[in-house]
Amino acid sequence: MDSLLGSTESVARFNALRIGDLRESLRVLDMSERQLGQLTAATGGRLYKPESFDKLDAVYREVAEELRNQYALYYTPLDKTRDGRFRRVRVEPTDPAFRVTTRVGYYAPRN
Numbered sequence: 001m002d003s004l005l006g007s008t009e010s011v012a013r014f015n016a017l018r019i020g021d022l023r024e025s026l027r028v029l030d031m032s033e034r035q036l037g038q039l040t041a042a043t044g045g046r047l048y049k050p051e052s053f054d055k056l057d058a059v060y061r062e063v064a065e066e067l068r069n070q071y072a073l074y075y076t077p078l079d080k081t082r083d084g085r086f087r088r089v090r091v092e093p094t095d096p097a098f099r100v101t102t103r104v105g106y107y108a109p110r111n
Contacts, residue, residue, distance in 0.1 A: 044103040077108075084110035 033049070040047045046066075050059045077087065088105040 042104045044101050046101065079108075082109050082111045084108055 033047075037047045039045075048059045048063065050056050073091065079087070084107055086105055086107055089102055091100045091102045093100050
């Protein structure tokens with residue numbers, strides 16, 4: 001890093017700007033990944049972050065295996081009010097060995 005900043009004053013200033021931009025880009029990327037993780041959790045999904053392109057095949061296999069073991073559940077709510085309000089959903093398996101991934105809830109339809 002000293003060699004990047006140890007040149008002429010204009011080169012050092014330019015490189016310092018580039019380093020600052022890189023730090024800001026990494027900060028925004030980190031924040032974006034956290035928000036994407038929150039979004040996937042809230043919608044019943046899962047975020048896959050392979051360490052490299054070489055690990056994509058393993059991630060694809062994992063996704064394919066998960067898709068083969070998915071089930072869709074449908075229900076009719078007891079509250080038939082069409083008020084557009086948010087309704088929480090909670091699904092609990094009778095066998096704790098099973099893992100359940102669901103959306104946090106849904107919005108009721110409006111009239």
